[in-house]
Amino acid sequence: MSDSTTLKTRREFLRTTLLGGALTWTVPTFLANTFTALHAAAADRATQIVTGKDAPILVVLQLAGGNDGLNTVIPFANDHYHKARPSLGLKGDRVLKLNDTIGLHPALVGFKALYDAGQLGIVQGVGYPNPNRSHFRSTDIWMTASDADRFENRGWIGRYFDANCDGCDPTVGVAVGRQMPLAFAGKQPKGVALDNPANYRFKGGAPASAGEMDTTDESFKKLNFVMEDDGSANSGGSIGAIAGQMMEAGAPLEFIERTALDAQVSSDQIRALASKVRNTANYPSSQLGSSLGLVARLIGGGLATRVFYVSQGGYDTHTNQGGTHERLLKDLADSVKAFTDDLKSQGNHERVLVMTFSEFGRRVAQNGSQGTDHGAASAMFLIGGKARSGLLGEYPSLAPQDLHQGDLKFKVDFRTVYAGVLEQWLRTPSEPVLGRRFTPLNVV
């Protein structure tokens, strides 16, 4: 069965179900199973079917703004470090030592505990050739896994979905937040974005007229889920032509219609799960804390999601970095620690891998405003019951002659980390997703 046939069938099936009289417009969970049955052809693929209760889950955690890797995973015994950062550098007696030369920022107590428990891996010196120092461009490069000089419209997770889950529920990818990250962009849009489950539904009808809800909802569905071959109904030459053009694949109207359909399908499922399951750990009252708390509830409830996406912003520390960076890292470590505790008590700890990334690290030398400017290589964290623990990769040299325009040279291409995550964790060939062969870094 070709991809397009599968997708067309799925959409028609959803429309019919949603418009059918017998069912309410919410979609029961059996739908996911029905799809697996409908598209048994997909099971023939070499890769495993993506949905399934016990399948591994990836949580991508973006540290937006360019996290200062040097003050996160700190080479405290290195003279070059202290010379370049006379006031921002952290001395050996303050860091949480991992060995004789490397230590974690003192705010990362939660990460140290996970490290000691063998559940946290630190990939040192991660970057890519010809690093770009623009937030946006570099973020795009990480999101699309492209070379620095190539522009891609599709994200690496979107390509993973394209290759592995035709006919999946839209909830195969969940981005916590109001915007869909570029990483999720695929040939066929998949995944949902939400920031609060309680509001994640259509509340029809006039206020205080509950009796009239039904006709409003019925009409709402008919107005939103228009059958595809309906374009001909438009009368008048120019309008018809416009409508025809808008109905082309990828056109805005069709995109919004598809989004409306996905919203409908995922809404009931997500709300039910989020309210059924409770968090058992104490999360910081931050945006990241509540994002990860929601992810834990959705995992606990058994949502068939393979990739969750959460982010924490504020790392663009050009001025007065000290206090800001400390607050951010504390929030990060405390939130992730609570998340792993929560998953442990659910018994899902070994199914989940958290991977952090940031668009770049920061310049080795501090600037004149008690801050740091955009740099290059930085560190990634891998966290989970099965994550490969310890210091991975190699710390780049800080010696002035080894720097490139004042920045660290990378030792590990981030796409080898992605390759490891794809092959060893999500169990799918990485080459179709990343566009070429990268030797996977061992992540589990």
Next chain:
Amino acid sequence: MLMPLSAARWNDQTAAHLLNRAGFGGPPAEIEQLVALGPEGAVNRLVDYEQIPDATKDPEWARPDPERLQRLAALRQKSEEERRLALREEQQLQRQRIMELRGWWLRRMVSGPRPLQEKLTLFWHGHFATSVEKVRDAYYMWRQNELFRRLASGSWPQLLAEVGKDPAMLIWLDQAQSRREKPNENFARELMELFALGEGHYTEKDVTEAARALTGWTLDRATQKFVERDRAHDPGSKTILGRTGNFTGDDVIEIVVAQPQAARFITGKLWHYFAGVRPDAALNDALAAELRAAGMNFKPLLRKLFLSEEFYAPNVIRTQVKSPVQWLVMAIRQLERPLPPPQVCHTLTRSLGQELFQPPNVKGWDGGLTWITTNNLLTRYNEAATLVYGDLGPVRDAMRANPNRAAAQEPRLQRRMEERLDRLRLAGVDPEKLFTVDERFKKEELIAALERRFLQAPLRETQRQALRQFLDARGATDNDDILGAIRLILCTPDYQLT
């Protein structure tokens, strides 16, 4: 390239398209006026906006406050407790003012006499995206907004130079802190990458050299004005974009804007903003040539743009996703309803992903299809009830779902905001103001009037039938049924486009 629009194509739909894109749309009566003016008359009316008097008053706090610095300095003598209290008051004052400023600007968009000027001001705000989050001063944000308005269709080199010296920008991209010993590259980089040239049209070396030349441009916090400090300036020789000399900040702007790419870059972005699609290479070249021919002034280019066949192409009309601000302002105008208070408007657009004076980063809002996610679409649908019925439930939901940073830190603030909301009463739409008697009582006429007012295009047949069934199920149509039908139209994929 840039074929003039043939007069035969001027009709309800093309006139509506002009008003939708060059402004924020409007009720059928306004569209009819533009139809009557003919294409050139209509475009001139929008473009030559200086000829229309604008009596809008500035916010009463929108003037320099030379004592502010002294007040803040005097705090150093005070106890820590007093300092904390004073700082909190200051923050609260700034928060109130920025909210007032949002309302002030939205009102200009909704009912100001110069829609294109406001549409352009919104473009420049997204282009030179500066956030109050870092600037922390409503007065500076207002000044920047006024700068965008004053030079909205003016000269590109002048606008770039004035933006470089604008207090909010000096703070936002750290130029105020850049000194010869340690040049800060932030403004120099974004000037080339995001403001004037685009990626791939400069080197890293150009950025560091331009940053050196820009040292000395800073903000005098006492006078609240731009100042060029010789002591902080690096007077040495620099090489920028192939030219070498002892350049200053003004030279940087001149060198950058003289690049052939400068005209291409900004006209490409303007076309995208107004047409909703990216221009192909030939069209972009034609637009850039128009800008250069006009001595880098935008007004003649805009006139040609709005009178071009390309701007009215089928893939342009009704294919642009409304930004949350467009969605709000256009709906208010089409519904002919009063503008809700600033806090309500802000909560609505914020929950849809757009906060005026607070773009997510210096790149501005990504826009286009990225406005539409499953979450944002459901939120748009739900918030339509606020605009149609005056129902504040969705506003309350949004406020609780995304408490702003200040409210998250201060639960008292959140409670106060909710209490204010509890006391608020918002009017609903008055159908009798929107529709004639015939339209209100004859279902087919009502449907046609709804299409004309809200979509400026016919519904598809199944949608039309659904709407008809909705009205039929309720017997004789009353005002509540009309509101229900409006609500339904606002909750369609079609309505999210303009």
